[in-house]
Amino acid sequence: MSDKNKTAQSNFGLVHACCKRFKGKGIEYEELFSAGCLGLAKAINNFDETRNLAFSTYAFPVIMGEIKRLFRDGGAVKVSRTLKELAILITKANNENKLKNGCELTTSQLAEKLGVSTEKIIDALNSTKNPLSLTAEYDENGNLELDVPVDDIQYEISERLSLEQALTLLENRDREIIRLRYYKCKTQTQTAKILNMTQVQVSRREKKILSIIREKMAT
Secondary structure (H helix, E strand, O other): HHHHHHHHHHHHHHHHHHHHHHOOOOHHHHHHHHOOOOOOHHHHHHHHHHOOOOOHHHHHHHHHHHHHHHHHHHOOOOEEEHHHHHHHOOOOOOOHHHHHHHHOOOHHHHHHHHHOHHHHHHHHHHHHOOOOOEEEEEOOOOOEEEEEOOOOOOOHHHHHHHHHHHHHOOOOHHHHHHHHHHHHHOOHHHHHOOOOOOHHHHHHHHHHHHHHHHHHHHO
């Protein structure tokens, strides 16, 4: 068995995991899996081992992109009223946190605050990226459904995964500065106090860290 075949077989579970996100949204599971396998094949052929990136991390957005292509070709994905209501709650929570702390909440913070999974938060955020259709209908359970064009977020997901990978390569102190500043929404003064540094030291180091991250993401 070739190395590519071995890689494919060992990552079918990843394809199934991606497909399960779209079950019940209007496309048969076999079609979803077929598209996912096509994405897996593309990922195997284009994977660059020199980037120091785990194959599954690289393959995930490629597989998701091929599955989402099915929905783009089909025209639309159904978004339930519950998901739209969650999107409204997310907007409200983010606006409140912006006024109080100067930044939006992370997906994990939103999930904890609203008592839902991070996956639901991401689905709700994605559902608001494009204008809603003026047409609407009710499903068999009486839930209002609205048509929303599918957004191709493969590049965005890839960038996020590259960022996460870059963060793991930082020293502990540098990683903590980024965590406090951009994940916990702390000011430079607050970050300096927590890490026993001065505000000037945090400012200078933060600029250096961001430069390092950009370099690592570009390679």
